[in-house]
Amino acid sequence: MPRWLSMALFLVPVTTLLLVANVYLYRRLVRDVSTSVAARRAGFVLFAGGFIGSLGARLLGARLDTEAARATGLLLLIWMGLVLYLLLFTLVLDVGRRVVTRVRKAPEPPSPARRAFLARGVAAGATVAGAAVSTYGTWRAFHPPEVLDIPVRLPRLPKALEGFTLVQLSDIHIGGVLQRRFVDEMVARVNALKPDLIAVTGDLVDGSVPELGRYVAGFGALKARHGAYFITGNHDYYSGVDAWVAFVQGLGITVLRNRAVSIGDAGASFDLLGVDDWSAWKLGEPGYDLDAAMRGLRPDRASVLLAHQPSNFDEVARRDVGLQISGHTHGGQMFPGNLLGDLVWGEQNAGLSRMGNSHIYVSRGCGFVGPPMRVAAPPEIARIILLPG
Known part of the structure; x- marks a missing residue:
C-alpha cells in the first residue's frame, strides 16, 4: 500500500470527525445559547480557526522549530483534544x-x-x-511517566540472572511538542534506575533526522550494564526509517532488525530478539520477519522478543518465546480510547498477560500522538524484572 494511501485512510476519518465536531459544538455552545451577532461571529471564528489551525499544527509536526511556533502549535493541538471532550460531554448531557x-x-x-x-x-x-478533563489530561501528558515494576517469570532463565532488570521505553513520539528537555529528563530518570538493559520499542519520532536529530541525540546518554536496544515502530517508518536506524546506531544504541543477540556471558545468558514493525508492509517495506529473528536459536534457552505491536503474539507463543515486550496501543491514551482499545486488543491493550507458557507486556508508552493529553491511560516507564520461570 502506498504511503500516501495509508496516511489518507487515517487522516480522512480523523479530519471528518473534527469538522463535524467543530460544527456541532459551534451550533450547540454558541448559536443555540446566544442571540448576540458579535458573540456568534466570535464563536464562529474560534471554532473555524481552531479546526484549521489544529490540522495545520498536526501536519507541520516537527517543523514547529521556534518557541513561538511551538507554543502556538501546542495550543492548537490542545484545542483538538478539548473539542473531543466538549463533544463527548455535550452529547452525554x-x-x-x-x-x-x-x-x-x-x-x-x-x-x-x-x-x-x-x-x-x-x-x-x-x-x-x-x-x-482536558486540563488534567494535558498536565498528565507532560508530567514525568510513572515507573512500573513488572515481575515476569521467564521460562528457562538461568538462576544467576534472577532479578535482571529490563527498562522499556516505548512510543515516545519526539516531534514538534516533545523535544530535548523531555528527552534529557527521561534519560536521567531511566539511568537513575540502574537497569541491566534498556529497550526502546518503537515510535521514537514523528519527523525527519534533520528536524529532530538534535533532540533525539540526548538518548545517546542512556546507560545500562548490557546496553540499550532499539526496534522500529510504524511512526519511525513514516519518518524515514533507514536514516533513523543509522542515526540511532550512531548514538551507540544497538538496532535489532529481525535478528537476535545473546545477553549475558558464557555462564548465564538469554536471547534477545527484535523485529521490525508489523505494519511496515503497508508502506512497501519488508518489515516484520519472526523467522529471521529466530533463526539459529536453541529451544532450551530463555528468550525475550521486542516487537512494537502486540500483533502476532499467538504465533510467538506457539513458538515458545518466553516474553514479548510491545507498545503501540498507548493503552488508548485518552478516555474513552482506553475502552475502545480494550475492545480492539483485549487484554493486550496494556499491561501483562499470557498465552500458554508465554507472556506479553504492552506498555502505554511515554509520550503521545495527536492531542497532548493522557486521560485514564497515564504514560509509563516499565521496569521489567526477570525471574526464573
Missing part, C-alpha cells in the same frame, strides 16, 4: 436530558425562555467538564 424527558413522559419545554435556559445549562456544564 443532550442524550441524558432527552432520556429523562422520555422517562418522565414530559413534553418538550413549551416556553422559548425555558428551552434557552436548558440549552445554556447544557452548554455551561459541557464546557466546564470538557475544560476540566
Whole structure:
C-alpha cells in the first residue's frame, strides 16, 4: 500500500470527525445559547480557526522549530483534544436530558425562555467538564511517566540472572511538542534506575533526522550494564526509517532488525530478539520477519522478543518465546480510547498477560500522538524484572 494511501485512510476519518465536531459544538455552545451577532461571529471564528489551525499544527509536526511556533502549535493541538471532550460531554448531557424527558413522559419545554435556559445549562456544564478533563489530561501528558515494576517469570532463565532488570521505553513520539528537555529528563530518570538493559520499542519520532536529530541525540546518554536496544515502530517508518536506524546506531544504541543477540556471558545468558514493525508492509517495506529473528536459536534457552505491536503474539507463543515486550496501543491514551482499545486488543491493550507458557507486556508508552493529553491511560516507564520461570 502506498504511503500516501495509508496516511489518507487515517487522516480522512480523523479530519471528518473534527469538522463535524467543530460544527456541532459551534451550533450547540454558541448559536443555540446566544442571540448576540458579535458573540456568534466570535464563536464562529474560534471554532473555524481552531479546526484549521489544529490540522495545520498536526501536519507541520516537527517543523514547529521556534518557541513561538511551538507554543502556538501546542495550543492548537490542545484545542483538538478539548473539542473531543466538549463533544463527548455535550452529547452525554443532550442524550441524558432527552432520556429523562422520555422517562418522565414530559413534553418538550413549551416556553422559548425555558428551552434557552436548558440549552445554556447544557452548554455551561459541557464546557466546564470538557475544560476540566482536558486540563488534567494535558498536565498528565507532560508530567514525568510513572515507573512500573513488572515481575515476569521467564521460562528457562538461568538462576544467576534472577532479578535482571529490563527498562522499556516505548512510543515516545519526539516531534514538534516533545523535544530535548523531555528527552534529557527521561534519560536521567531511566539511568537513575540502574537497569541491566534498556529497550526502546518503537515510535521514537514523528519527523525527519534533520528536524529532530538534535533532540533525539540526548538518548545517546542512556546507560545500562548490557546496553540499550532499539526496534522500529510504524511512526519511525513514516519518518524515514533507514536514516533513523543509522542515526540511532550512531548514538551507540544497538538496532535489532529481525535478528537476535545473546545477553549475558558464557555462564548465564538469554536471547534477545527484535523485529521490525508489523505494519511496515503497508508502506512497501519488508518489515516484520519472526523467522529471521529466530533463526539459529536453541529451544532450551530463555528468550525475550521486542516487537512494537502486540500483533502476532499467538504465533510467538506457539513458538515458545518466553516474553514479548510491545507498545503501540498507548493503552488508548485518552478516555474513552482506553475502552475502545480494550475492545480492539483485549487484554493486550496494556499491561501483562499470557498465552500458554508465554507472556506479553504492552506498555502505554511515554509520550503521545495527536492531542497532548493522557486521560485514564497515564504514560509509563516499565521496569521489567526477570525471574526464573
